[in-house]
Amino acid sequence: MVVAHRVNTIRPCASSWRCSHEIGGATRRLTLDLARPETIADALAGVGEVDHLVISAIEQSVNSLDDFDIADAERTVTIKLVAYAETVRAPRERLTPDQSRC
Template sequence: MTGTARSVVVVGGTAGIGREIARRYATVGDDVVLTGRDAHRAATVAKECGARGLALDLARPREIAAALEGIQRVDALVLAAISRDENSVAEYDIEAALALVTLKLVGYTEVVHALRPRLGADAAVVLFGGQARARPYPGSTTVTTVNAGVDGMVRTLAAELAPVRVNAVHPGIVGDSPYWRDKPPAALEGIRSRTPTGRLAGMADVVDAVDFLLRNGAVNGVGLPVDGGWLLR
């Protein structure tokens, strides 16, 4: 995004990829609001990035509209908040499953619902899913289901919000992200060796993908993998 400053909202912008997205747009002069569950942390990170901080908890969807009341206009909305969940059918944790489903499916949708009147005709929305949607692993019962659900959300929101564009980004293993960078090198090497590009995706790759989805006016209703072709092997 270049030229006239835009109003950018990054939900889940206090750490990891969300933080890097907020920093990118604040650096080029956009008016950025980032959110996090903790008000103090959101304010601290926002100050570091040159943005504004706002407390918002997607796991408490009935409070979302009130938390967003102060936002007047939205040109770009990025829903980057995620939660890690280890769950299986054999040992099913209902509370953990409900928390993740609420955060990503109900929470994401309620943010869009609350901000819908403030989205301009040329606004764009990007939701975060993940490649567990297409490659399940032990313990991904809820994660896989929810990330596949993000694709369904993208299609229905793109239809309902038109002409506002709605897309999703589906990162694979992001090697330099806070979650992955401290994993055993051997485990990451095994994934890297099975990736056709010969390297893992980095946070900068995901930020670039989000920027593309926000900028390109002809891309709508799609889920974009960012995994170096990991699913090909």
């Protein structure tokens, strides 16, 4: 299978440009804000067929009971439960036949 292009979706920072360059090929960089899952479908609207979808590292937070931060906890839950699902749901009709479907 030939990959026509790769899309690297990552939060904006200097390392995201480096990652896109290191992947090589016809890599296109998109920025998704996983803390705002309502924006994900629009951000992925211009992406064509999807051969592989990987959701990898996210920002890590330490939230102990002694120093519990409700806003930080809500952000983490939103990313892990809502945004991950939306990131798969939004392009699911464009997953190629060899790709697993949810």
